[in-house]
Amino acid sequence: MRILGIDPGTKVVGYAVIEIIQGKIVPQIYGAIRASGKENIPERLKQIYQGITEIIQKYHPEVVAIEKVFCGKNIQSAIRIGEGRGVAFLASANAGLAVHEYDATRIKKSVSGIGSAQKYQVQSMVQAILKLPVQPEPADAADALAIAICHYQHSCIPHF
Amino acid sequence: MRILGIDPGTKVVGYAVIEIIQGKIVPQIYGAIRASGKENIPERLKQIYQGITEIIQKYHPEVVAIEKVFCGKNIQSAIRIGEGRGVAFLASANAGLAVHEYDATRIKKSVSGIGSAQKYQVQSMVQAILKLPVQPEPADAADALAIAICHYQHSCIPHF
Numbered sequence A, B: 001m002r003i004l005g006i007d008p009g010t011k012v013v014g015y016a017v018i019e020i021i022q023g024k025i026v027p028q029i030y031g032a033i034r035a036s037g038k039e040n041i042p043e044r045l046k047q048i049y050q051g052i053t054e055i056i057q058k059y060h061p062e063v064v065a066i067e068k069v070f071c072g073k074n075i076q077s078a079i080r081i082g083e084g085r086g087v088a089f090l091a092s093a094n095a096g097l098a099v100h101e102y103d104a105t106r107i108k109k110s111v112s113g114i115g116s117a118q119k120y121q122v123q124s125m126v127q128a129i130l131k132l133p134v135q136p137e138p139a140d141a142a143d144a145l146a147i148a149i150c151h152y153q154h155s156c157i158p159h160f
Helices: A041-059 A075-094 A104-112 A119-130 A139-156 B041-059 B075-094 B104-112 B119-130 B139-156
Strands: A002-007 A012-021 A024-034 A063-068 A099-103 B002-007 B012-021 B024-034 B063-068 B099-103
Touching: A002 A041, A002 A139, A012 A041, A012 A139, A024 A041, A024 A119, A024 A139, A041 A075, A041 B075, A063 A075, A063 A104, A063 A139, A075 A099, A075 B041, A075 B075, A099 A104, A099 A139, A104 A119, A104 A139, A119 A139, B002 B041, B002 B139, B012 B041, B012 B139, B024 B041, B024 B119, B024 B139, B041 B075, B063 B075, B063 B104, B063 B139, B075 B099, B099 B104, B099 B139, B104 B119, B104 B139, B119 B139
Parallel strands: A002 A063, A063 A099, B002 B063, B063 B099
Antiparallel strands: A002 A012, A012 A024, B002 B012, B012 B024
């Protein structure tokens, strides 16, 4: 099973592809798409869409997991968050991939055992789980790895 | 000048293409994209993206105008609104079209003279401006016509 985890955003989008090989989680790629063009939102969304599409075409994930967002500083920022999510959903749908959403508490709990874990704790736990020589950077990439790991655990253990 | 007006949504998206012929506003097409698949958001967004892309390919607008959204019932609904806007922006950017945003007050004022006009007033005024035999339906299509008319007026009159 190959899982693409996406930590959506309008400027920086974390991504990670993990593969489950004989029950072991093996990261294939992880990193962040950094969209340029500060004020040009359509252009930024185009870069995000293209970036996700390229990862899908290159690493052939079978399913996509994405963080469910409940909060935002205000309505305007929530709309902007939604715009980034919209193109991530679209890139997945256009590749024929199902998308599963997980809320932040569940994602954090799946890697650290604590739903309220801090960003650095998520990074440390992801590093430990995947036996990486260094912490995954940037934090958006670590989050995307955590999202993919969360989907794997969720798909393995019913009612997780 | 050909202008595509979009009234974004996650279930129903109003669209309208108007052309300016010798200073006269001539509607080329207007209607609404109705996305099916209630709970499958990626699938709905795909339909919206495809619908907008098809209109662009068929009617060749040179510019896109879209309603700027400031409000939402709550953060969750604002995120959903953003998802719909994201794919509308993307369809425009992928066709190389610039997108202009106008807030609802300006759009209503541009067709009715009143920033706080009701939906039925917008429909009536759009009908009168375009000399249509009947009111444009559904209301989302009338809104999209109003958005396109707003952009035309804005591009004609500096500091409108």
